[in-house]
Amino acid sequence: MKPQVVKNYQFPQSKEQMPFGPGSEAGVLIEINSGWRNLRPVINQEKCTRCLICWLLCPDGVISKDTPQLEIDYDFCKGCGLCAYECPRKTIVMEKEG
Amino acid sequence: MEKKHFLSGDEAVAFAVKLCRPHVIAAYPITPQTVIVEKISEFVASGEMDCQYLHVESEHSAMAACMGASLMGSRTFTATSSQGLLYMCEMLHYVSGSRYPIVMVNANRTIAAPWNIFGDHRDSLSQRDSGWIQFYVENAQEALDVTIQAYKIAEDPKVSLPVMINLDGYVLTHTYELVDVPPQELVDQFLPAFQTTNKLDFEKPKSLSFSAPPEWQTEFRFQQFEAMEIAKEVINQVDKEFGRVFGRTYGGLIHEYCCRDADYVLVAMGSVAGTARIVVDQLRAKGKKVGLVKLRSYRPFPKEYFQDLGQRVQAVGVIDRDISFGYEGAVYSDVKAALYRPGAQVKTVNFIAGLSGRDITKENLAQMYEPLEALALGEKVSEIQFTGLRWT
Numbered sequence: 001m002k003p004q005v006v007k008n009y010q011f012p013q014s015k016e017q018m019p020f021g022p023g024s025e026a027g028v029l030i031e032i033n034s035g036w037r038n039l040r041p042v043i044n045q046e047k048c049t050r051c052l053i054c055w056l057l058c059p060d061g062v063i064s065k066d067t068p069q070l071e072i073d074y075d076f077c078k079g080c081g082l083c084a085y086e087c088p089r090k091t092i093v094m095e096k097e098g
Numbered sequence: 099m100e101k102k103h104f105l106s107g108d109e110a111v112a113f114a115v116k117l118c119r120p121h122v123i124a125a126y127p128i129t130p131q132t133v134i135v136e137k138i139s140e141f142v143a144s145g146e147m148d149c150q151y152l153h154v155e156s157e158h159s160a161m162a163a164c165m166g167a168s169l170m171g172s173r174t175f176t177a178t179s180s181q182g183l184l185y186m187c188e189m190l191h192y193v194s195g196s197r198y199p200i201v202m203v204n205a206n207r208t209i210a211a212p213w214n215i216f217g218d219h220r221d222s223l224s225q226r227d228s229g230w231i232q233f234y235v236e237n238a239q240e241a242l243d244v245t246i247q248a249y250k251i252a253e254d255p256k257v258s259l260p261v262m263i264n265l266d267g268y269v270l271t272h273t274y275e276l277v278d279v280p281p282q283e284l285v286d287q288f289l290p291a292f293q294t295t296n297k298l299d300f301e302k303p304k305s306l307s308f309s310a311p312p313e314w315q316t317e318f319r320f321q322q323f324e325a326m327e328i329a330k331e332v333i334n335q336v337d338k339e340f341g342r343v344f345g346r347t348y349g350g351l352i353h354e355y356c357c358r359d360a361d362y363v364l365v366a367m368g369s370v371a372g373t374a375r376i377v378v379d380q381l382r383a384k385g386k387k388v389g390l391v392k393l394r395s396y397r398p399f400p401k402e403y404f405q406d407l408g409q410r411v412q413a414v415g416v417i418d419r420d421i422s423f424g425y426e427g428a429v430y431s432d433v434k435a436a437l438y439r440p441g442a443q444v445k446t447v448n449f450i451a452g453l454s455g456r457d458i459t460k461e462n463l464a465q466m467y468e469p470l471e472a473l474a475l476g477e478k479v480s481e482i483q484f485t486g487l488r489w490t
């Protein structure tokens with residue numbers, strides 16, 4: 001499931017609003033985070049067998065299996081290439097970012 | 099009813115840990131701490147203690163394991179010493195920065211090289227800025243009592259900082275004395291079960307120990323700074339409350355002996371304080387107005403106390419079982435900085451003594467009061483003195 005970016009996230013405005021130590025509610029994303037990617041994984045949907053190895057191994061959990069075809073969330077994919085490396089059918093190609 | 103046991107300092111700590119009912123112990127042996135985790139393992143093996151006892155592969159892992167357990171809301175314990183403390187240094191900062199109230203005993207032992215397994219404070223003092231509360235205890239009874247107090251202080255929601263209890267290697271860890279071991283019911287009454295919101299929770303998922311960018315680091319550091327300031331008050335309160343329940347108090351951040359009308363005083367940490375009190379009695383019998391300040395909490399440092407002391411006495415000597423090469427004893431620097439307020443007339447001298455297990459004898463201590471007397475009389479003495487140094 002594609003995570004929702006919280007628009008207009010309110011940073012703490014006072015001491016009382018500060019989280020206690022470096023810990024806070026999980027899963028709160030306040031901006032898209034993919035600016036450092038220079039290679040983009042692209043799935044060749046025709047060759048994909050849906051074995052889900054990439055889905056399982058993606059360190060950022062950005063590959064979704066909720067859709068008929070696997071989808072990569074490019075807002076949060078960091079371009080590490082692990083999925084392409086591990087795909088048994090070499091179905092994922094790392095393409096140069098524009 | 100309290101039961102008297104004949105215990106070494108290490109064993110007294112193990113008894114205290116048992117009474118505090120931790121959920122997780124991470125154990126990695128190092129002399130002169132090993133007896134602590136050994137004794138605890140016996141308690142676990144015999145069923146007297148119900149906890150997870152983890153055999154980890156290093157001190158770094160020991161602290162990491164405690165952190166992991168603590169972030170699941172568990173009460174944890176580990177013990178280390180010297181090289182082991184240095185090896186877990188990185189994790190010490192992780193734990194304090196993430197605000198996990200882990201309690202650890204460090205059996206004070208010097209740092210190599212030259213290699214030596216005997217006691218001084220160079221290991222723990224080198225971790226001054228790791229964000230841990232640091233206590234120094236004088237005997238096995240205090241080691242037991244402060245371990246119980248430590249959980250209450252660390253787990254106070256206003257504090258939520260880790261605590262390191264320092265126990266002089268061999269002089270305390272391996273020396274036997276009669277120790278009162280309080281009954282479990284009293285400890286349960288004094289120390290309720292650990293409660294925290296700073297933990298992983300399936301109902302309320304959290305991301306913990308996250309990274310904070312330059313825009314927000316300062317605010318988190320300020321939280322740690324404030325927690326240490328609050329800890330000063332909590333340490334004193336917990337000691338008083340401990341006294342009400344168990345009948346023993348230690349004075350909180352510091353313990354004064356014969357200081358009220360003293361002209362000059364020594365400041366000491368750890369086991370040497372016991373010997374020093376005998377010397378104070380001897381000198382008092384000769385009419386010398388001497389006193390002793392036992393510094394119990396090195397961090398948080400009782401700055402306000404020393405600011406006041408600087409107005410009351412003429413000379414202060416600080417015993418450092420360590421040295422910061424290129425300057426002076428670490429404790430001396432802190433005490434001096436607090437004493438010298440504008441207008442303060444107090445004079446100071448630093449004794450570097452008891453390095454790597456060398457005894458600090460009654461004679462040594464009596465001799466330390468001599469330059470203090472000289473300072474009080476307006477004479478000059480050299481500021482940094484190495485006690486018992488063969489030659490210069």
Ligand code: SF4
Binds near residue numbers: 053054055070086092
């Ligand atoms: S690993 Fe390759 S074949 Fe398997 S699901 Fe992913 S893209 Fe498809």
Ligand code: SF4
Binds near residue numbers: 059061
């Ligand atoms: S490149 Fe890395 S982050 Fe992006 S989908 Fe593949 S495994 Fe996940």
